[in-house]
Every structure is written in C-alpha cells, then in structure tokens.
Amino acid sequence: MMRFLHALSVATIATIVTGLSAAPIAARTQPTRSRFQLERVVIVMRHGVRAPLAGEIPLDTRSAQPWPRWPVAEGHLTPHGAAAMQVLARHDRHWLASLGLPRCPVSGSVRIWANTAERTIASGEAYAAGFAPGCALPVGHLAVDRVDPLFEPLRAGATAFNPQQAIASINHYTGGMAALTARHQRPITFLNRVLGCDVGQACSPVIPTTLTPSADGHGVDLAGPIRATSDIAQVLLLQEAEGMPRTSVGWGRADPAAIERLGTLHAALFDVFTRSPYMAAHQASVLGHHIMDALVTPRAPRLEILVGHDTNVTALAALLHVDLDAPGFARNDVAPGGALVIEQLRDRRSSRLFVRVFYRAQGLSAIRLLRQNITVHRLSILGCGEPCRLDRFSYLLKSRLSRPQGSEFDRLPEKQ
Helix, strand or coil: CCEEEEEEEEEEEEECCCCCCCCHHHHHHHHHHCCCCEEEEEEECCCCCCCCCCCCCCCCCCCCCCCCCCCCCCCCEEEEHHHHHHHHHHHHHHHHHCCCCCCCCCCCCCEEEECCCCHHHHHHHHHHHHHHHCCCCEEECCCCCCCCCCCCCEEEEECCHHHHHHHHHHHHCCCCHHHHHHCCHHHHHHHHHHHHHCCCCCCCCCCEEEEEECCCCEEEEEEEEHHHHHHHHHHHHHHHHHCCCCCCHHHHHCHHHHHHHHHHHHHHHHHCCCCCCCHHHEEEEEEEEEEEEEEEHCCCCCEEEEEHHHHHHHHHHHCCCCCCCCCCCCCCCCCCCCEEEEEEEECCCCCCCEEEEEEEEEHHHHHHCCCCCCEEEEEEECCCCCCCHHHHHHHHHHHCCCEEHHHHHCCCCCCC
C-alpha cells in the first residue's frame, strides 16, 4: 500500500514552550496563518497518567522488591495526571487562539467526547477545567456500561473484522512474531535487570509467542515475551510520569534513559494491534469517518476533543503513515495526553479548504515536573501539497479505512 504521509524530521513547529506562553509557536506559524484562516480543529488524544491496569503486571512476574503503591484504583487517572492534562489544555488554548473562542465557549462551539473508562472521562474533565477555567465545559460520553465504537470498534463489532486476515497482515508487517521478539531481545534482557529477579533466571516463565483470534472473533490475542514485557515497560514509564521518587521508579534501576529504551517494548505492541494496514483500517474506521464528518459538516463544533487511548492515536497515525516522537518516549509510544491535531483552514484568496496535521505531546520530564514544555511536530502529507486540500485529504484517508457496519453508520458516504 502506497504511503502518502510521512513525519517531517526537521520541520518542528515548536520545541519547548515554557510557562503559559506559546509565543514561539505563534511566531513560527504566523506567515502561513496570514493567508489561511483557522476554522475548525479536531484533536484525538490519549488520556493522562493513570495507575496500572488490572493484569498489566503479570502475576507470575517476579521482582526483588514490592511494586510501588498508587494513590488511585487500578486504571484510574491520578491527581498528578489530571494536573498534567490541565497544563496541556492551557497550552492548547493559547496555541489555538486564532479560533476566536470566547473565554467561556458558547454552547456547541467546543465538544469534548471521552470513552467510557474512568481515566478517559476524568482526563476530559481535567482538560476542560484547564481549557476554560470556571466555565463548566461539559464532557460527553456514553453510559459507562456501553462500548463506544468510536474508541473501541473491534470490541463493539463496528466493522467486518476478520481475525485471520488481521493475523496475516500483522505477520506480513512485522515479519512474524518470532522475528518481532528477536528484534526486541536486548530490551527484554535489560528489563530483567531492572526487575532485579534472581541472577541467571528470567523474571517471568518463558511463554511461547502466539498470535491467535480472540474467543469472540472481534480481535486478536497475543501471548509471549512482547505481550508481558510491553505492559511492564508501560508501568515503569507511568511511575516516572507520575513523579514517584527516583528510588521507586524501577526500584532505582530505571532512569529516564532506561525508561525510553524500555519504551520500545510498549511501542512494539502497536506493531501487532494497530500499525499493520489491516489493523489500522479497522481500529481507526469509525474514528476516521467521524473526523471527516467533523471537518465538513457545517454545524460541527469549531473544536472537538476526542479523549481515548494510545491505540486510537497509533491506529490513526499508522493509517496516515506518520511516526510519533516526543522527548523521553520511544518512537510511536504515545505520551499520556499525546494527541494528533487536525486543523481545517480556509484560503482567504480562493476560499478553498485545506488541512494540516500535527503531533502534540508533553515530554516525559515535563509531565513528571508539571511543566509546559510542549512539542508540536507538523506532519507533511505526501502527494497532497502543503497544506493539503481537504477534498484530497478526505479521499486519501477514506480510501484506507474499513467501512463501519450497522444501521448507525448507514449515512456515511461511500469512498471517493
């Protein structure tokens, strides 16, 4: 499949923004914005720093010392994570000032929609509080006992997903699970040292690597070293982001450089679940169609923030063939609060509509210290001009999406 997007390696719109000022961003984008009027923005964002999920640390994984305790229940957003989301929101409010939103946005101009997990809803609420302090900006979501196909299309059965086709695509993309594991053997070995298990022994039983259809047929299940180590690597990263004492982060054996190195294990998980063409097409199916509707529907909000998970961000990035980079994180390991930002612009000369795409993230040390050091990387669309015409962007995006199924999606237009 022809790649049509790639991340600019040197064109970074903003690198470090200190305090509450985003002046460097405004200064660099001013020449373009003098011709292009920003009219609408869609943000697809990962939730903030959370406590480990149930089972994220396999029960049979040993360590020399007990795991640190967290201030909230499993999988919940932490108070520190909420504070970091507010920092991001204040940055975004300044960055997107040219939308012309009043201090308290009028009804219908801003929409925040979150998945049904506590961490996504709480992240949306924290973002709202930072974006429009004192304005009671609502956060919408489905009932907590429902599956939202926007964020979990496979679990919702929202596409005609075929697990055997998915496995074939994953194996072709990765070279197979054995090859994927072999490429990450060094960080796997390094993780054993961080865990401090018995010398000469692995920290977890050796489990054969398998990739199989899930029991309900709505996804795929991965077992083996990548599955186990990727989760542990993410827990160590969350300890660092949470601001735990250095003696608690990996029991003092995981400094920031080690965290970034181990992050390649968590990023490898997305090679299985979101980054192959078939998985990206299905994982981003409902989300991708929703984004295009949001960009072309006249009554759509001027700003829409979709608060989901790392799988949502990585699936959309894979569909667009872009890499996600932020300070302190392994490539394609999404930062808490990290987001793909899609701008719709109008050319004042021709009235034509265009699109620009960015990856906006807070560096790992900035999350830990609650500093507004935000990176905004502008992503270039191959074969689409700079910026990209909206109709061309829509065609390229929709041609790579699986079509959602079900009566609620029947109104979606056919691919161009």
